[in-house]
Amino acid sequence: MNSEFLQDVLAGLRLPQKELPPKYFYDAQGSKYFDQICELEEYYPYRTELRLLPQVGKELQAYFREKSITGIQLVEFGAGSLHKVKPILQELTMVKQFTAIDISGEHLKAASAELADIFPDLPIKAAQGDFTKPMQLELSDATPMGFFPGSTIGNFDPDDALDFLRNARVTLGSGSYMLLGVDTKKDQQMLEDAYDDSSNVTARFNKNILTRINRELDANFDPDQFEHVAVYNQQLGRIEMHLRSRTDQQVEIAGESFQFEKGETIHTENSYKYHPAEFEQLASSAGWTRECLWLAPDDIFAVMLLSSGDNSAMPR
Ligand SMILES: C[S@@+](CC[C@H](N)C(=O)[O-])C[C@H]1O[C@@H](n2cnc3c(N)ncnc32)[C@H](O)[C@@H]1O
Secondary structure, X not given: OOHXXXXXXXXXXXXXXXXXXXXXXXXXHHHHHHHHHHOOOOOHHHHHHHHHHHHHHHHHHHHHHHXXXXXXXXXXXXXXXXXXXXXXXXXXXXXXXXXXXXXXXXXXXXXXXXXXXHOOOOOEEEEEOOOOOOOOOOOOOOEEEEEEXXXXXXXXXXXXXXXXXXXXXXXXXXXXXEXXXXXXXXXXXXXXXXXXXXXXXXXXXXXXXXXXHHHHHOEOOOHHHEEEEEEEEOOOOEEEEEEEEOOOEEEEEOOEEEEEXXXXXXXXXXXXXXXXHHHHHHHHHOOOEEEEEEEOHHHOEEEEEEEOOOOOOOOO
């Protein structure tokens, strides 16, 4: 039994507002569900960002050439199926090495093998790991650039996002860059539909965390006794996903009992939305400077290039 997973689950469910860390969505099945979410009409962030990336890649190539940078080592955090890095690699031909980090190890391994078929000359490293923990990367002398697409940064509370950005700046080192996808504040209905689709794929993704707890932690959740809920919390600027108990019930996890009242929820994920200027401010508090900004039509999604702020005299 994975004791860290067990401790996190028990600690989260002992809180007055029960919660589970969203990183545990991503077992092999959870990663498959996420790929299905990306295919949904309602889930605009995936295709909107993907459409921006060929232009982003082209402009990055010109930007780095202008700075006399000839080699980039790219590090993707939460790499998933590696769909987003393809347009970047196609355009940004100065990438000398690519490292993909994800918590979902088997899924990442398969995606990396596929990527290696498309880019046979590129050294690719697939690293199973948790980006909320300190990371040590083997860096070469090419300029490091982090890549954090998918608005995954929005899954952190702002304080944790700040910590992630600070740590990434240290991990990537001086003279580094970070390319980030950020989902923006917008019409409430459009936001809620994206996280509560009509074919219930997101509901299956959300409930998969219970199935995983049953399988890995000797628990007896009945996922059918919980209902998927996604609401936009306007005040905090975040989509909240919950699992709401349909009835009064008791669940056993590794010998400990948890009571659920009818209507009580487990808070499973936040997705914070940022105005680009708001995000820029957050990044700046972590020591990053915004270099470029790409906005999708109607400003529904933003991609930003940040620099670590000490890049001027460092062509590599
Ligand atoms: C919202 S998905 C984005 C996937 C992909 N980057 C995209 O843009 O389509 C989040 C990804 O981050 C990974 N992930 C979530 N929490 C993580 C953690 N703490 N450490 C490493 N990877 C994590 C998940 O497995 C998943 O692949």
